Amino acid sequence: MQPVPTSGAHQGGYAGDVSPELAWQWVQSGEAVLVDVRTDAEREWVGFVPGAAAAAWKQWPGMAINPAFDQQVREAAAGKKLVLLCRSGVRSVAAARRATELGREANNNLEGFEGDPDAEAHRGHKGGWRYRGLPWRQN
Template sequence: MKYLAPKQAWAYLQAHPDTVFVDVRMELEHLYVGHPPGIVHIPWYEYPEMVPQPERFVQQVLREAGTHERPVMLLCRSGNRTEPAGVALEAAGFREVLSVLHGFEGELDADFHRNTLNGWRHDGLPWQQM
């Protein structure tokens, strides 16, 4: 798996428009916290179970990608969920899996707030909210 800072990820997406960009967060996060435009929402786990279903996730990504050869970029809240999701994709044969470091909201600061240190939104990249 390759790890890209948000601005590097944005540049990669511009240079590789065939990349499947996947938001692995729960539906509520995707809709109400916000997401990059054009991202595909395939949750790693969902509320209320909060239990990953790797086989379901891989099959949904494969259905979206159409082939294991297509690059897949993963985004979550802070970068933690993309790790196991990416490992599952690589184990299933995906050739190029990328993870956005610090995710959409970024790491926690000293006051336990997000969006203040790093992350997709912090870096001023395109996003939308319901």
């Protein structure tokens, strides 16, 4: 299985978009490291993927860029590609672009952890890491 090509992946500023299932295959094989770019509060309250590196792209409150992001990405398993995960697959695109600027092979995890909102604006019913039945825990 190959990454899902983005429209002009190289022009997008990162390696590409991958399905949650492919991301998990890469992590299991040791080919990639999953980097959760959601806030600490999101991981704590909504759930997290065991073994994923935590490197919030933005911090709560105020959603300012995390000044430690660059260092956290540099420390995330050198030599392996990265798959960045956020709530819905939007923040992780910006984070993947930055990780690429830092010299890492960075991919965006399509659908994020919670997926898109449904007709009632609830997440978790239309795609996402949890919806796909991939490993996750909640405190």
